[in-house]
Every structure is written in C-alpha cells, then in structure tokens.
Amino acid sequence: MKNEFALLGTLAGTLISTGAWAQVSVQPSTDERIERLTNLVEQQQKTIKALEQRLNDLEMVGARGRGVAGGTGNSAEGNAGGAMTAAGVPSLAQEASPATPGATAAATAATAASATSGSDTPVVGSDARETQQQARVQSKDLVYQSEHAPLFERRLTIDSGFIYSYYDRRALSLSGFLALDAIFLGTINLNQTKSYTLTYDTIARYGLSDRFSMDFDLPLIYRNTNFLSGGAGGSASNLSDATLSTAAPGDISMGLYYQFLRESGAAPDVVGSIRVRAPTGRSPFGIKLVPADPNNNNLNIADQLPTGNGVWAVTAGLSLLKTYDPVVLFVNASYTYNIKRSVSDISSVQGQVTPADVKLGDTFGFGGGLALALNDRTSMSLAFNASISGSTQVTTAGVTQTVIGSRSNVATMTFGLNHVITKGWSVSAAIGLGLTPDAANYTVTLRFPYTF
Structure with missing residues (x-):
C-alpha cells in the first residue's frame, strides 16, 4: 500500500512539474494577456447589451399579450440566449486562470447550468432586475x-x-x-x-x-x-x-x-x-x-x-x-x-x-x-x-x-x-x-x- 501511495505521489509530482513547465513555456506576455482580456470584455459587453435589449422587448410584448404565446416562450428563448452566451464567449475566469483547467471547466459548467436552469437556480440580482423590468x-x-x-x-x-x-x-x-x-x-x-x-x-x-x-x-x-x-x-x-x-x-x-x-x-x-x-x-x-x-x-x-x-x-x-x-x-x-x-x-x-x-x-x-x-x-x-x-x-x-x-x-x-x-x-x-x-x-x- 505504501508503495502504491509513493508511486501515485511520484506520478502526481511528475504531472505537476510537466504542467508547470508547459505553463511557463506557453505563458503569453503581460501585454498580450491584457489586450486579450480587453477584447473579451468588449465582446462580452456587446453580447450582454444585445441579449438584454432582446429580453426587454420580449418581456414587454409578452406582458401585453402581444407577439408571443406566453411566458413559456419567453423563458425558452431567454434560456437559449443564456446558453449561447456561456458557450460562445469565454469567461473572464477562464482567461485569467489558464493554469487551472479543472477549476475553469467547473466554473464554465456552473455558468452554463445557471443560464439554462430557468427558475430552478436563481441568479444573483435577478429579483431586482425583474422588479425594474x-x-x-x-x-x-x-x-x-x-x-x-x-x-x-x-x-x-x-x-x-x-x-x-x-x-x-x-x-x-x-x-x-x-x-x-x-x-x-x-x-x-x-x-x-x-x-x-x-x-x-x-x-x-x-x-x-x-x-x-x-x-x-x-x-x-x-x-x-x-x-x-x-x-x-x-x-x-x-x-x-x-x-x-x-x-x-x-x-x-x-x-x-x-x-x-x-x-x-x-x-x-x-x-x-x-x-x-x-x-x-x-x-x-x-x-x-x-x-x-x-x-x-x-x-x-x-x-x-x-x-x-x-x-x-x-x-x-x-x-x-x-x-x-x-x-x-x-x-x-x-x-x-x-x-x-x-x-x-x-x-x-x-x-x-x-x-x-x-x-x-x-x-x-x-x-x-x-x-x-x-x-x-x-x-x-x-x-x-x-x-x-x-x-x-x-x-x-x-x-x-x-x-x-x-x-x-x-x-x-x-x-x-x-x-x-x-x-x-x-x-x-x-x-x-x-x-x-x-x-x-x-x-x-x-x-x-x-x-x-
């Protein structure tokens, strides 16, 4: 048993060393990372504004009983838009932490689940936005x-x-x-x-x-x-x-x-x-x-x-x-x-x-x-x-x-x-x-x- 633990420890140490070496070898410069993060922020802001405008129009039309069949259609289209955002635009956490792919994947999965869960998984600030809308x-x-x-x-x-x-x-x-x-x-x-x-x-x-x-x-x-x-x-x-x-x-x-x-x-x-x-x-x-x-x-x-x-x-x-x-x-x-x-x-x-x-x-x-x-x-x-x-x-x-x-x-x-x-x-x-x-x-x- 001790030998197995020692073997696992040696293997883990090797993987960590290899990952660290790979990170150092492919790590971009600070200016490149800043430029990439800036582009991603601008891209995400444009996407968020477009989705908010679309959601406002759909909710307004749905509230008057015009243009859509009801609340179910609005939720489905809003959820689809949320899933597209999670899948189509990388998150800032993913860009900021390239050395932790496991944590990044978990955060991305949690974001996608939050966007597609509808009312089952409340989002922070959703009540305030709903009241304002x-x-x-x-x-x-x-x-x-x-x-x-x-x-x-x-x-x-x-x-x-x-x-x-x-x-x-x-x-x-x-x-x-x-x-x-x-x-x-x-x-x-x-x-x-x-x-x-x-x-x-x-x-x-x-x-x-x-x-x-x-x-x-x-x-x-x-x-x-x-x-x-x-x-x-x-x-x-x-x-x-x-x-x-x-x-x-x-x-x-x-x-x-x-x-x-x-x-x-x-x-x-x-x-x-x-x-x-x-x-x-x-x-x-x-x-x-x-x-x-x-x-x-x-x-x-x-x-x-x-x-x-x-x-x-x-x-x-x-x-x-x-x-x-x-x-x-x-x-x-x-x-x-x-x-x-x-x-x-x-x-x-x-x-x-x-x-x-x-x-x-x-x-x-x-x-x-x-x-x-x-x-x-x-x-x-x-x-x-x-x-x-x-x-x-x-x-x-x-x-x-x-x-x-x-x-x-x-x-x-x-x-x-x-x-x-x-x-x-x-x-x-x-x-x-x-x-x-x-x-x-x-x-x-x-x-x-x-x-x-």
Missing part, C-alpha cells in the same frame, strides 16, 4: 392603455380620476344700422360666459380573453357657469351677471375592444372598438330660459344646466400602435352616430311646449401622438385630437330645420405624464390646450388606475 413595462403600459386600448391580459382594472375643463366665451351683438358710416343706431348686447366643469368618473375594465376586453364608465359631473351681459337700455356700461351651478350623473357608457392584429416585426398593434352611450344625464332639451335681471332684458339664462347629450349614441373606432423602443407611436380614428330621438318638449320659452324629433349631428374624430419612456417608471406623451360634428336637425310638425351654429370643430393638444407608484398602481396626469374656438380653453386630467 416590471416597472418599465408598466410605464409603457400606461401609455398603451390611455392612448390605444385596454391591456387584454389584465383581468380587472379600476381607473378613477378627475377631469377639469374651463371655457371662456365672449360675444358682441349689434342690432341696428350705421348712419353716415360712422354712427351706430340700434341696440348693443355684450355677452361673456365663463364656465368650468369638474367630472369624476370611474372606469372598470375587464379582460375577457387575450384579445377581447370590455369596460364600463360611470361619470359624475359638477358644472358652474357665470353669465355676464351688458347693453341694458342700449348702454354698454350697464352690466348684469348671474351664476348657475348643478351636480348630477352624466351619460354612462360601455365599450367592447377586440385586438385584430398583434404587434410583431413591422406590423403595428391594431385594435377595434365599439361603444354605446346611454342618455342617463340631465337632458339639454326642454330647458327654459329665465331673466336673470329685471333691469336688463338682454340677460336670459337657463333654469338648469344639462349634464348629458340627451340621445343614444354608438361609436366605432380603430386604433393603431407601434413601438420603437423607447418611443411609442399611436394613431386613432372614430365615428359617432347619434340616434334620432323624439322629445316631448324642445322649446326654451316658458309656458310653451313643443314636441319634436331631434337628430344631433354625427361626429368624426381622429388623432395621434407619441410617448417617450424617460426611465423605468416614468413616461411622457404628446397627442393631438380633433372631432368634427355636423349640424343638428329638429323636426316639428313635419318641418325639418337645421339649428344654426350647431356645427363644431374641436381640436386639442395634450401633454401627459405617467408614473408607476407601486406594482399595479400608477398615476397619469395630462393638460390639454384648446386649438379651436369650440374647444375648451384648457383641460386638466388626473387619474389613478389600479390593476388587480
């Missing part, structure tokens, strides 16, 4: 949800928030004629209307499948309007004003969304929608005008403010979205058909009742914009939206008349900011600036969507 996905999903369509894979989302709109309108009415092209003879009526509307609505979204979703919107509206009029007795210095406010539910609506095409390659994400609005708010028809000041017959105001359109409406829309990380581009178009309705009273004169059929003008809307991810939790958006409505027609006693001035063109430019607070809970803020006389002067929106 999830936040980044949520940041882009806020834009996706607010500008394009619901997130189909999310089972339930409660989106509640406030919308504040301010209007300021001025009008000068002259009823008379010019004498000698310089002197006006007649009555003067100066009108100014300042109005703001505060809407609190709650939207419940539910994903029926990976392509089909629905939502329900319930708004509560508070309106406050101040009327200012001058020209009593033909004098512009005589002013009268009155303030009217009301609070009531608005028109509720329900929408259905279907994803026709999922974003992949050069193809955009295409979602179609149909929405039905019910006239549950206070109708604008039959509201009577009353004098606000007995000394000024120029100022007549409504006895109450409406909170709804008064008719059923159906809206069909189409929305397209394309991601060019970190930029998201989106466009949309819609058409709203207002259903003709018979009302018991259309007159605004006190003591007078006039039944009529009312057909509000249909509306064509379009818009587009872009969103930019500022970091892993915050993104900003810029959008333009416009809607063009036709004239309203009223039929009384078999005679159809077009309401003068009922056509409208509303255009707004919106600047938005989205931020992820915690997982599933986020905040979205936006300010819209009116670009046409029919649009609100400005609109401020603050929403808090929460996903279960």
Whole structure:
C-alpha cells in the first residue's frame, strides 16, 4: 500500500512539474494577456447589451399579450440566449486562470447550468432586475392603455380620476344700422360666459380573453357657469351677471375592444372598438330660459344646466400602435352616430311646449401622438385630437330645420405624464390646450388606475 501511495505521489509530482513547465513555456506576455482580456470584455459587453435589449422587448410584448404565446416562450428563448452566451464567449475566469483547467471547466459548467436552469437556480440580482423590468413595462403600459386600448391580459382594472375643463366665451351683438358710416343706431348686447366643469368618473375594465376586453364608465359631473351681459337700455356700461351651478350623473357608457392584429416585426398593434352611450344625464332639451335681471332684458339664462347629450349614441373606432423602443407611436380614428330621438318638449320659452324629433349631428374624430419612456417608471406623451360634428336637425310638425351654429370643430393638444407608484398602481396626469374656438380653453386630467 505504501508503495502504491509513493508511486501515485511520484506520478502526481511528475504531472505537476510537466504542467508547470508547459505553463511557463506557453505563458503569453503581460501585454498580450491584457489586450486579450480587453477584447473579451468588449465582446462580452456587446453580447450582454444585445441579449438584454432582446429580453426587454420580449418581456414587454409578452406582458401585453402581444407577439408571443406566453411566458413559456419567453423563458425558452431567454434560456437559449443564456446558453449561447456561456458557450460562445469565454469567461473572464477562464482567461485569467489558464493554469487551472479543472477549476475553469467547473466554473464554465456552473455558468452554463445557471443560464439554462430557468427558475430552478436563481441568479444573483435577478429579483431586482425583474422588479425594474416590471416597472418599465408598466410605464409603457400606461401609455398603451390611455392612448390605444385596454391591456387584454389584465383581468380587472379600476381607473378613477378627475377631469377639469374651463371655457371662456365672449360675444358682441349689434342690432341696428350705421348712419353716415360712422354712427351706430340700434341696440348693443355684450355677452361673456365663463364656465368650468369638474367630472369624476370611474372606469372598470375587464379582460375577457387575450384579445377581447370590455369596460364600463360611470361619470359624475359638477358644472358652474357665470353669465355676464351688458347693453341694458342700449348702454354698454350697464352690466348684469348671474351664476348657475348643478351636480348630477352624466351619460354612462360601455365599450367592447377586440385586438385584430398583434404587434410583431413591422406590423403595428391594431385594435377595434365599439361603444354605446346611454342618455342617463340631465337632458339639454326642454330647458327654459329665465331673466336673470329685471333691469336688463338682454340677460336670459337657463333654469338648469344639462349634464348629458340627451340621445343614444354608438361609436366605432380603430386604433393603431407601434413601438420603437423607447418611443411609442399611436394613431386613432372614430365615428359617432347619434340616434334620432323624439322629445316631448324642445322649446326654451316658458309656458310653451313643443314636441319634436331631434337628430344631433354625427361626429368624426381622429388623432395621434407619441410617448417617450424617460426611465423605468416614468413616461411622457404628446397627442393631438380633433372631432368634427355636423349640424343638428329638429323636426316639428313635419318641418325639418337645421339649428344654426350647431356645427363644431374641436381640436386639442395634450401633454401627459405617467408614473408607476407601486406594482399595479400608477398615476397619469395630462393638460390639454384648446386649438379651436369650440374647444375648451384648457383641460386638466388626473387619474389613478389600479390593476388587480
């Protein structure tokens, strides 16, 4: 036995001596090793960046239910990429320790096993990277949800928030004629209307499948309007004003969304929608005008403010979205058909009742914009939206008349900011600036969507 141990010791000593001699004979110079390590580091950094970018894109697409079948496909492709990195690029440990091939082989095998083991073998720092990636996905999903369509894979989302709109309108009415092209003879009526509307609505979204979703919107509206009029007795210095406010539910609506095409390659994400609005708010028809000041017959105001359109409406829309990380581009178009309705009273004169059929003008809307991810939790958006409505027609006693001035063109430019607070809970803020006389002067929106 001792002889065997001695023989093994002699053999080991011979192998070590031979290995040491071979190491010395083939050992490269220090400059060559530094240059080789530098090249390997650059090569590994390029490979890691490419794989991280690919993994981010796949996880983002998978989280929206678009482009991939599910989490299994992402894991398989990510594992294959990890195995390729381990096999295709030598590790720094292997280059730095050429004299210990056994340890290098073990480290390489452990790296490959870690890359291909999936969730069975956790990687150091993987939880932090997963949390960061999830936040980044949520940041882009806020834009996706607010500008394009619901997130189909999310089972339930409660989106509640406030919308504040301010209007300021001025009008000068002259009823008379010019004498000698310089002197006006007649009555003067100066009108100014300042109005703001505060809407609190709650939207419940539910994903029926990976392509089909629905939502329900319930708004509560508070309106406050101040009327200012001058020209009593033909004098512009005589002013009268009155303030009217009301609070009531608005028109509720329900929408259905279907994803026709999922974003992949050069193809955009295409979602179609149909929405039905019910006239549950206070109708604008039959509201009577009353004098606000007995000394000024120029100022007549409504006895109450409406909170709804008064008719059923159906809206069909189409929305397209394309991601060019970190930029998201989106466009949309819609058409709203207002259903003709018979009302018991259309007159605004006190003591007078006039039944009529009312057909509000249909509306064509379009818009587009872009969103930019500022970091892993915050993104900003810029959008333009416009809607063009036709004239309203009223039929009384078999005679159809077009309401003068009922056509409208509303255009707004919106600047938005989205931020992820915690997982599933986020905040979205936006300010819209009116670009046409029919649009609100400005609109401020603050929403808090929460996903279960």
